[in-house]
Amino acid sequence: MNEVKPIKMTPLEKAPEPDLGTEMIPVERYIDPAVMKQEMDKLWSKTWLLAGPACDVAEPGDYFVFEVGRESIIVSRAEDGELYGFFNVCRHRANQLKPEGCGHSSSFVCGFHKWEWNLDGSLKDVPEADDFPQGTPAEELGLVPVKVDTWGGFVWANMDLVAEPLMDYLGEIPAHLDAYEFEKMVLVYDETIEWDCNWKTSVDIFSETYHVRGVHPESEWVSDDIEVQVDLYGAHSRFIAPMYVPSVRVREGDALNPGLVEYLKSEGFPADDYKGGVSTLRRDVAAFKREQSKETGLDFSKLHDDQLTADFHYNIFPNVTFNLFGEQMWMFRHRPHPTDPDKMYFDRMVFNRVPEGEAGANTAAGAVDMFLELDEGNVEGRPEHQFYKYGERSSGLLLDQDASCLAGVQKGLHSKGCKGLWISHHERRIRNFHKTWETYLGA
Ligand SMILES: [Fe+2]
Structure with a gap:
């Protein structure tokens, strides 16, 4: 009989920083059909x-x-x-x-x-x-x-x-994410959007929060884009972006800002009666969620308080990004277009945590989120997969903002004025990704 291993809590400690250099990231890999073909032969055919x-x-x-x-x-x-x-x-x-x-x-x-x-x-x-x-x-x-x-x-x-076994390929990832118990979650939303950019441009944007100030200005009131922990694990990586706290850039005093109050109310937190402030809010939101879970039946016992009040964001090389919250998991998959390096398929699957014993029953409450603005999740059965192209309909505020930005980036990558990507320390997950990409491509 197989021994059932106890699930370990997600490690929170900061990973050591490798030296990744400071070179520009070449632009050809985002636009050149020849590179696209090489990716098929050397990357997509060789990775899990x-x-x-x-x-x-x-x-x-x-x-x-x-x-x-x-x-x-x-x-x-x-x-x-x-x-x-x-x-x-x-x-x-x-x-x-x-x-x-x-x-x-x-x-x-x-x-x-x-x-x-x-x-x-x-x-x-x-x-x-x-x-x-x-x-x-x-x-x-x-x-x-x-x-x-x-x-x-x-x-x-x-x-x-x-190829090496899947578990060897995933490296640290299972030890980090088994605590979320994805297999007990229920798929409530499934769509593919054709975006006007290269798949790597999309992986890049989801790897950093530096773009929040330019692309998602509303988010700065409810989540921090500055004090974000970045961890590099060879091919894979993560960031931890605190939520229920405004960005350091706009933080003034301890009082809650109106955007934060609105967000708290949308989640049922009694923000109007709250006596604390920004400095105590994350602790108290975590306690509130645990108290609520006694009624909702959601099992947060294997998650740290931090995991209930931050976006734990993981990249699995080459093209999967997870946004992880206590109640919900977003799986984003960035797939290459078959023939055009200027297009890609953005797959979004949303999974809800459900009460113990209801896994598979798809009785989860709707996958409603303030930023994603999803329709109510399906009440019964597997949600129908939807496909559309960028611009045909809204994907919710956050993704519309990203997709719009990426279309502009992809145009810019073709310009003679683009000499390469000038990457900051904050954006080093991008550099980390490209180092691994170069290993596969033999570049
Ligand atoms: Fe974004």
């Missing part, structure tokens, strides 16, 4: 990628399709209960077997000539098999496999069959 939520392949016959650049991968739960992954391409004439999305099927049948495979990727049937003089050997014509594994309520895939 978050493929999708494990809830989409909970039962035998469940499958989903995950696309990254020009590649498309099927993740499937077979009759034997095991997970399988393979390239989403027919071994006969290369047709894609399934469109993007999730579903349930007893086999995979190609719509072109009706070749058929079992859920584990083995060849099941070839119509008129006698008509192939070279034969149709099942041992040769199975769907081409990729590695798959699960951690944190997600399925991860790696196209490199000799």
Whole structure:
């Protein structure tokens, strides 16, 4: 029997600072189609990628399709209960077997000539098999496999069959994030937005809070963009941005500002009667949330007070960023466009913590957030995936602000006036990311 390891609390201590130098980050990697092709060959094909939520392949016959650049991968739960992954391409004439999305099927049948495979990727049937003089050997014509594994309520895939195990690749991340118990959370919102920028431009912006003053001026009243702890863990990284406290830039005295009061009220905190001030607020909000949890049934027992009153933000190389709160987790995935380095797909999944025993029931309260302005989360069942392009509709204030900024950045990256990116100490997660990116690209 497998020993169940006790869950450790998230380490809070500051990581040592590596010397990452001060060089400019070259601009070609954001705009050059040749670099985009290299990324496909050397990065996307070699790294563990978050493929999708494990809830989409909970039962035998469940499958989903995950696309990254020009590649498309099927993740499937077979009759034997095991997970399988393979390239989403027919071994006969290369047709894609399934469109993007999730579903349930007893086999995979190609719509072109009706070749058929079992859920584990083995060849099941070839119509008129006698008509192939070279034969149709099942041992040769199975769907081409990729590695798959699960951690944190997600399925991860790696196209490199000799890649290191997922847990080795994730390094410190599980020890940091197991305490959140993602696998007990419920998916309440799922969308993809086509943005007018390179996927790395998007990873970059979510790696720092230096842009808050320019892009998200409303946020400075409720969260601090200055006294932010940054930790670099090799490929991966995090920042801890305190909430329920105004930015150091606008902090005056101990009284709560109107923006903070409004935000507190939106979360049910009795701000009008609050006798304390900015200096005591985070402590008292954490206590309030723990008191409330006795009624709501949300289990915060494995989280520090800091985790209830700050944005714990993690980057998992290359393209996953998590914003973590006590009640909710946002998974942002930054996917490359198949052909255009000036476009990308921004995937946003929101997961709610639910009372113990309700995991999977999707009874979570709506994923309402002051900044994201999401619709009410689905009451029952998996939320339907939505797709739209930047500008077609709002993604909520914060993301609209980021997307608008990024479109301008991507235009600027093409200018002769752009000589490279001049990165500050505060923005060193960007530098850290690019060091790892360079290792994969051999740059
Ligand atoms: Fe932002």
